[in-house]
Amino acid sequence: MTEKLYDVNAYLTEFDAAVVSCQVLKEGTERDVNGQLSVGEAARPDAPLWEVALDRTAFYPEGGGQPCDFGVLGGARVTDVQEKDGIIFHLCSAPLEVGSCVHGTIDWDRRLMHMREHSGEHIISGIICHTHGYSNIGFHMGKDCVTIDFSGPLTAEQIQEAEDLANQKVLENIEILAEYPDRETLATLDYRSKKELTGAIRIVTIPGADVCACCGTHVKYTGEVGPIKVISAEHAKGGSRLDILIGEKALADYKCRFENTQKISALLSVKPEQTAEAAQKLLQTVADLKQELGALKLRLLEEKVDAVETGSSACVLFEQGLSTVDVRKLADKLAQKVLFAAVFNGSDTDGYQYVICASDRDVSAFGKAFNKALCGRGGGKNPMIQGQVKAEQKAIWEYLTKGGVLQDGK
Secondary structure, three states: OOEEHHHHOOOOOEEEEEEEEEEEEOOOOOEOOOOOEOOOHHHOOOOOEEEEEEOEEOOOOOEOOEOOOOEEEOOEEEEEEEEEOOEEEEEEOOOOOOOOEEEEEEOHHHHHHHHHHHHHHHHHHHHHHHHHOOOEEEEEEOOOOEEEEEOOOOOHHHHHHHHHHHHHHHHHOOEOEEEOOOHHHHHHOOOEOOOOOOOOOOEEEEOOOEEEEOOOOOOOEHHHOOOEEEEEEEEEOOEEEEEEEEOHHHHHHHHHHHHHHHHHHHHHOOOHHHHHHHHHHHHHHHHHHHHHHHHHHHHHHHHHHHOOOOOEEEEEEEEOOOOHHHHHHHHHHHHOOEEEEEEEEEEOOOEEEEEEEEOOOOHHHHHHHHHHHHOEEEEEEOOEEEEEEOOOHHHHHHHHHHOOOOOOOO
């Protein structure tokens, strides 16, 4: 069994220990601080790694939703820590001599971040459990945020209330207790636990917020947690899944949002607290302009149709900026006045979207020949076809003229 120094003092960053075992792993790759493959030499597929066990350790092994610690052990990099049957194994970049005494150093920034996040998770999970009776059925500390699954549905108002209460507990700077109660005391406690536990049970208590069985590392006082912010919520597993930022990640998110708000404020020429209202007004203005533009486009299309002489043999128009609906409407209106109506929307650079209507020929057969000759695609049934063509306007005019649709390119 490995003595767990982090269990007694989560703030311990350096320690000495004896090497109990060291086994080479023939295959393996090293991970960086985010759990991803590192770029260094040790990340080569053929780079050997060693699994080292100590008589005692301050390295926290992965478990309970909390990632493991990283650091240095006897000059070797520690890139993974796992517990198996009470023995904690350290994945190291170099071998350590069995029986030797080695010095270990924890990556403190990583440890402290996890301590804050785990403590913050306890606070908000305990509050939701006490307020709504929902259990924490899933917990993960990810690279970007902490994700918690609760057993029941939560409304936006309930989530905001829990967040407010959690941050209030942070401001109160309450002491967080981590103890192993005796059996008699344990029997009297109403504590949260995800599974049936045996043996000595470690209870983490945050007065007024949570009482929970937990083996993780935590800060000593709630004030060390920092801000707690729920950034998203969704229905999952019949309950609610919350993504939460805690501590430095919440502060970084606030800084990013503040800077963006300042930029939007300057662009809209309003105070930061007025950006939402100003953005709403801007959206309404855009909607009004779109409606006005639509009316003008419709009027312009009608004028173009009016300019075409009824009974003409053909009319072909090249346009830009029309919607798919506008192209069809224009072609349909022209078809009511001429035998052959075609509308091409686009440019020589990007190609043309087209709609062709005809009452003087098999337009379906015409479309197949047209697409084959001009690298187009599309189709339809008489009396209308539609599609796209990658050809220049000049080439389209020439094809229609040679095909007898137009006379002299007109």
